[in-house]
Amino acid sequence: MSQRQKLTVTLSGGQLDALNQAVTAGDYTDTDAIITEALDDWQSKRDANTLDATELRKLWDEGLASGPPTSLDVADVLATARQRFSESNSK
Numbered sequence: 293m294s295q296r297q298k299l300t301v302t303l304s305g306g307q308l309d310a311l312n313q314a315v316t317a318g319d320y321t322d323t324d325a326i327i328t329e330a331l332d333d334w335q336s337k338r339d340a341n342t343l344d345a346t347e348l349r350k351l352w353d354e355g356l357a358s359g360p361p362t363s364l365d366v367a368d369v370l371a372t373a374r375q376r377f378s379e380s381n382s383k
Contacts, residue, residue: 301327 303311311323320326 311326314320314326315322320329
């Protein structure tokens with residue numbers, strides 16, 4: 293089990309009321325549980341953003357490595373997309 297340390301946090305009155313209401317309603321055993329869940333959610337979101345940025349960098353590098361850009365005819369792209377859509381809907 294990880295070592296626990298005490299930290300003082302200042303909350304607004306509304307935030308403190310919301311925490312206390314959640315505990316009173318029985319949603320959480322205590323305010324520590326709410327803060328722990330909030331920090332876990334924050335860390336997960338932060339980790340996901342890091343992965344997203346890493347994936348975007350990888351895709352960017354792959355795009356650069358694929359060679360110089362080529363021109364596309366919008367009409368051809370749309371025609372191909374329409375054809376693929378029609379084929380997928382006819383199955």
